Amino acid sequence: MAEQAAPADEASFTSRNILEYVPGVLLLVAIGLLGKYAQVWWNSLAHHQHWRVPDVEYVLWAIVFGLLVTNTVGLHRIFRAGVQTYEFWLKIGIVALGVRFVLGDVIKLGGISLVQILVDMALAGGIILAAAHFFGLSGKLGSLLAIGTSICGVSAIVASKGAIRARNSDVGYAIAAILALGAVALFALPVLGHAIGLTDHEFGLWAGLSVDNTAETTATGYLYSEQAGKIAVLVKSTRNALIGFVVLGFALYWASRGEADGVAPGLRARALFIWDKFPKFVLGFLAVSAIATAGWLSKGQTANVANVSRWAFLLTFAGVGLNTNIRELVRTGWRPLVVAVIGLVVVAAVSLGLVLLTSRGLHWGIGAG
Amino acid sequence: MTANDDGGAPTRSERLGRIGVDWWATIVAGIVVLLAVAGLLPKIPW
Numbered sequence: 001m002a003e004q005a006a007p008a009d010e011a012s013f014t015s016r017n018i019l020e021y022v023p024g025v026l027l028l029v030a031i032g033l034l035g036k037y038a039q040v041w042w043n044s045l046a047h048h049q050h051w052r053v054p055d056v057e058y059v060l061w062a063i064v065f066g067l068l069v070t071n072t073v074g075l076h077r078i079f080r081a082g083v084q085t086y087e088f089w090l091k092i093g094i095v096a097l098g099v100r101f102v103l104g105d106v107i108k109l110g111g112i113s114l115v116q117i118l119v120d121m122a123l124a125g126g127i128i129l130a131a132a133h134f135f136g137l138s139g140k141l142g143s144l145l146a147i148g149t150s151i152c153g154v155s156a157i158v159a160s161k162g163a164i165r166a167r168n169s170d171v172g173y174a175i176a177a178i179l180a181l182g183a184v185a186l187f188a189l190p191v192l193g194h195a196i197g198l199t200d201h202e203f204g205l206w207a208g209l210s211v212d213n214t215a216e217t218t219a220t221g222y223l224y225s226e227q228a229g230k231i232a233v234l235v236k237s238t239r240n241a242l243i244g245f246v247v248l249g250f251a252l253y254w255a256s257r258g259e260a261d262g263v264a265p266g267l268r269a270r271a272l273f274i275w276d277k278f279p280k281f282v283l284g285f286l287a288v289s290a291i292a293t294a295g296w297l298s299k300g301q302t303a304n305v306a307n308v309s310r311w312a313f314l315l316t317f318a319g320v321g322l323n324t325n326i327r328e329l330v331r332t333g334w335r336p337l338v339v340a341v342i343g344l345v346v347v348a349a350v351s352l353g354l355v356l357l358t359s360r361g362l363h364w365g366i367g368a369g
Numbered sequence: 370m371t372a373n374d375d376g377g378a379p380t381r382s383e384r385l386g387r388i389g390v391d392w393w394a395t396i397v398a399g400i401v402v403l404l405a406v407a408g409l410l411p412k413i414p415w
Contacts, residue, residue, distance in 0.1 A: 016386060088390050088393065091398075095398035281391045283395065284395030287399070288399075297405055301408065301410060304410050305410070310415050
């Protein structure tokens, strides 16, 4: 599970020797390009043969090719260091994507999604903690699942590990469950979204609120449409920005029970704790959005930066497939998975209800450029 | 043995190693955007 569980800051760079990354990064590029051209070939073939088949996006092709490699021939260790950099490309893609958002829209959509995230967290987090208790999981595994499922995925679990002094086995279980559900959500949500008839904006909100790991959130959104992908990234970044507050809450809870190291008292110490856990790439996204809003970029250069974001995401999608080892996920054990499935269903249902209420009932919403 | 092991100042490679992935991603994307602002970013096809 160690390779699968590769969390952002701990495992994206596993070696100081830059040459060790080359084979894996080349594999990400190869799988990504294969996915991109498979979409072109598929559409061209369907057009020539007059088939009535859905347009299969490069996102899905890249993930499927990556899955096939990892789960058939396996990933040789020479590729591992480079393949694990996929979260690094994801973050570059997110920062560069800032160029497609006007800062005012970011603040407005961030504010709307913040309300939805807080409602989601309270409802889903409570239900997951209750389900974990019902299935006899340890309190800390329940906490990790609640953090990972209702809030921010693998990065949040890793950020909480030290703070609540969780056991490695609990962390491994929680990460495996989150990744398994990410894979399920990746394929299930776009199908459900089309069946329900969600708009790109609504689906982007839904994916951003309910898919746990940022790479899978991005892929799920882009599987639906580019517009949905952009919204999903923005909403998920807002969720990520809350990591510090949530981890602090759980750390204080476990410390009060004498089962974790105390957090230093005082506002300054707590502010430092939150800053330490804060995903810094969100600041990069906001800075790039501010530059675009200030009008410092020509139309052509804006398109160029947006294309850098697309290429970075392409490597990420290849990495999502290459890092998903189905046999490892099956070995996780059924109980944490059941709790995590309950979490996914609850979060997805609550999020969908919130999205429909706010977009169709209250008419809140904003688009990305 | 690192510089820290013998109590010395951290080496340049150690200092670079302490920069997290989030910051590296922001630095790399920031350079791309600055090149774009300066009109020096070549055409990136998709």
